Amino acid sequence: MKTITVSREFGSGGRELGKRLADVLGVAYYDKEIISKIAENLKLDEQYIENHLERDFTVNFPYTFRCSFSTPFYAMNQVVDMLVEQHKIIRTLAKREDCVIVGRGADAVLHDMGPYNIFVYADMAAKKERCRNRASPGETLSERELERRIRQIDKARAASYDLVSGYPWGDKRAYHLCVNTTGLDIPQIVPHLAAFVKIWFERKDHGDSII
Incomplete structure (x- = not known):
């Protein structure tokens, strides 16, 4: 099976890039669907799961699922249960069909299966502009509040990624391609x-050396 993973900074357009890439390639696309499946399997609320997996937690030391949390024991247990379930779901999807998987540390989770890994990023001004353009009508964050939100979400993604990867989040060594979307039209670059x-x-299929 062929799997493409898309890791992305918040506001960089990575989700749009991943969905359009899946459409062009004619393969399945998975993002929020993974949260829905975790909720179904663990009998938990989707929003509750997303909040816990996206929140900023502190990793005290690395481990092979790799950490201990400075959080209450019950909360820590639940987060670990969610991460283990997420890990299982991602691997099941990648074994089942060709697909694009956005986020969730999928590149590290699937490392032994040889996915193609993309990291999408942009400068802060571009990320804020994209967030503004896609904000709901009632959203009234100031420039400072919006930037703080972007940095908090990216920090949480980096911390979550550290649980499953030997590389820091965004380190070019973990990816085959890093795409800076600043000033670029995503529909134009996806083909x-x-x-x-x-x-x-x-x-890869012909056995050529792939770096």
Whole structure:
């Protein structure tokens, strides 16, 4: 099976890029669907799960699912249960069909299965602009509040990624391609990314050395 993972900074357009890439390649797309499946399997509320998996927690030391949390024991147990379930779901999806998986540390979770890993980022001004353009009508965050929110979410994603990867979140060594979307039109660049991904998998299927 061919799997493409998309890690992304908040506001960089990574989710849109991942969905459009899946459409162009004609493969399945998974993002929020993973949260829904975790909720179904653990009999928990989707929003509750998303809040816990996205929140900023402190990793005290690395481990192979790899950490101990400076949080109450019950909360820690629940977070670990969610992460273990997420891990299982991601691997099941990748074994079942060709797909694009956005976020969730999927590149690290699937490392032994040889996915193609993309990291999407942008400068702060571009991320704030994209967030403004996609905000709900009633959202009234100041520039400072919006930037704080972006940094908090990215910090949480980095901490979560540290649980499953030997590389820091965003480290180029963990990815095959890093895409800076600042000033770029995502619909325009996706066909070129799709062509690049196809070439990569063709070389891999033919046994060529893939770095």
